[in-house]
Amino acid sequence: xxxxxxxxxxxxxxxxxxxxxxxxxxxxxxxxxxxxxxxxxxxxxxxxxxxxxxxxxxxxxxxxxxxxxxxxxxxxxxxxxxxxxxxxxxxxxxxxxxxxxxxxxxxxxxxxxxxxxxxxxxxxxxxxxxxxxxxxxxxxxxxxxxxxxxxxxxxxxxxxxxxxxxxxxxxxxxxxxxxxxxxxxxxxxxxxxxxxxxxxxxxxxxxxxxxxxxxxxxxxxxxxxxxxxxxxxxxxxxxxxxxxxxxxxxxxxxxxxxxxxxxxxxxxxxxxxxxxxxxxxxxx
Amino acid sequence: xxxxxxxxxxxxxxxxxxxxxxxxxxxxxxxxxxxxxxxxxxxxxxxxxxxxxxxxxxxxxxxxxxxxxxxxxxxxxxxxxxxxxxxxxxxxxxxxxxxxxxxxxxxxxxxxxxxxxxxxxxxxxxxxxxxxxxxxxxxxxxxxxxxxxxxxxxxxxxxxxxxxxxxxxxxxxxxxxxxxxxxxxxxxxxxxxxxxxxxxxxxxxxxxxxxxxxxxxxxxxxxxxxxxxxxxxxxxxxxxxxxxxxxxxxxxxxxxxxxxxxxxxxxxxxxxxxxxxxxxxxxx
Numbered sequence: 376x377x378x379x380x381x382x383x384x385x386x387x388x389x390x391x392x393x394x395x396x397x398x399x400x401x402x403x404x405x406x407x408x409x410x411x412x413x414x415x416x417x418x419x420x421x422x423x424x425x426x427x428x429x430x431x432x433x434x435x436x437x438x439x440x441x442x443x444x445x446x447x448x449x450x451x452x453x454x455x456x457x458x459x460x461x462x463x464x465x466x467x468x469x470x471x472x473x474x475x476x477x478x479x480x481x482x483x484x485x486x487x488x489x490x491x492x493x494x495x496x497x498x499x500x501x502x503x504x505x506x507x508x509x510x511x512x513x514x515x516x517x518x519x520x521x522x523x524x525x526x527x528x529x530x531x532x533x534x535x536x537x538x539x540x541x542x543x544x545x546x547x548x549x550x551x552x553x554x555x556x557x558x559x560x561x562x563x564x565x566x567x568x569x570x571x572x573x574x575x576x577x578x579x580x581x582x583x584x585x586x587x588x589x590x591x592x593x594x595x596x597x598x599x600x601x602x603x604x605x606x607x608x609x610x611x612x613x614x615x616x617x618x619x620x621x622x623x624x625x626x627x628x629x630x631x632x633x634x635x636x637x638x639x640x641x642x643x644x645x646x647x648x649x650x651x652x653x654x655x656x657x658x659x
Numbered sequence: 660x661x662x663x664x665x666x667x668x669x670x671x672x673x674x675x676x677x678x679x680x681x682x683x684x685x686x687x688x689x690x691x692x693x694x695x696x697x698x699x700x701x702x703x704x705x706x707x708x709x710x711x712x713x714x715x716x717x718x719x720x721x722x723x724x725x726x727x728x729x730x731x732x733x734x735x736x737x738x739x740x741x742x743x744x745x746x747x748x749x750x751x752x753x754x755x756x757x758x759x760x761x762x763x764x765x766x767x768x769x770x771x772x773x774x775x776x777x778x779x780x781x782x783x784x785x786x787x788x789x790x791x792x793x794x795x796x797x798x799x800x801x802x803x804x805x806x807x808x809x810x811x812x813x814x815x816x817x818x819x820x821x822x823x824x825x826x827x828x829x830x831x832x833x834x835x836x837x838x839x840x841x842x843x844x845x846x847x848x849x850x851x852x853x854x855x856x857x858x859x860x861x862x863x864x865x866x867x868x869x870x871x872x873x874x875x876x877x878x879x880x881x882x883x884x885x886x887x888x889x890x891x892x893x894x895x896x897x898x899x900x901x902x903x904x905x906x907x908x909x910x911x912x913x914x915x916x917x918x919x920x921x922x923x924x925x926x927x928x929x930x931x932x933x934x935x936x937x938x939x940x941x942x943x
Contacts, residue, residue, distance in 0.1 A: 632722065
């Protein structure tokens, strides 16, 4: 697989790269950002996955989230995947919350979406394999994300606990099978049989399976989208499951990157504690 | 003067606001960002001015610079002015480096620019007066900026030392009277008589007047615009003047916000040390 480096910028002593590659899974070119901290120069470092929300590309959190400063301090790499397949030949919808920019981290099974919209496999298999082969990364992964990306982080990790050692989310879409941020998209991508949706709902997955570690969730109390995110369903599921973790309601914060960046330090530290620092190989 | 608040987002325990007002000086509506740290809830805090570079609005550094985290820690407010007057009735030029987005922090004296392009007076007098009256700010000011905004920070402070207690710059346009980033704009805004330009050149001002404190300048060694910025002229002027301060060449960094954000913590701390922290009033 060929990786084309579109840009590299020195950042907090490491390198913020943007790379493009042909995706076989999504059948289009895909772009992602990867921050390598200074510790990566000395040996493999753990990787934190940051999945973004509706309308975002790889770029939003990479430029506005402020993760690099904390990742450099802790010796974590951070990857910023795109949120959907893209291109003129890729299906789309006029609405901001369906189609390009709104992949919802599922493998679509219904036309016209099934030709390209396979973000679940793309993130877990293709992109993961690609970056593990191409960059100095240890095989220790954490995952987080914001809004639709928080949904992605929770669902991907809960379904694949062996692949992730740490898990957190910022204002996740928690209960998509009961929300207009979910029913529309899961119906379009997976069809009207709701039994296929349950595997992509954090509340249902958490109640059924739990999580082997502890989970950190931050949610602003002034978020304009509380009715769509349904944080109370996730908090309830954590409590019913007696799931170790912290569900933090942050007073006055909204849904913006001003919220995400305010708690980025906490989340990076959370993952670093559970992943272990980047370990430099022994020198001769 | 009426201030219209366009947005307020909770951010690192404080508030990132965006405000619009009618500018008499620029004869158009102007928009700026103002970050108030949590300490501002208890009493007036010092104010750090951040002047942005070519093509920027109030928004770029506000969303990409990462200043709020450090300002919250140190108890400083940070203001992000726009870089020029704007609007359909405001003169412009097809080039990115002249007209709207490229005010160069001067008062234009030549048509068509003189009707609106008065960023020098706008920043120093009108905007300063407006925010001092409207927000819980102490009358202690520091100033910094990036690229064209670094030029603005240095020239405004060197000409008005009584107005600023601390001074720094990121990759400033250091010697505009000898650079294509400068000769074109100063000629357009101030006319072809170069004697009028000298008062807007950091190298000439520093050699002539010096600065009452110490100055911090960061410049990336991999900056694509070194020939236009002329950092060696500024470093030379600091040395010839025996100006206290630090001129730091940062290896591998370029001209982007990945560079600015990497050193934002150092600059905010620099200003905080010289401005003093936000002081809460005595409680009864």
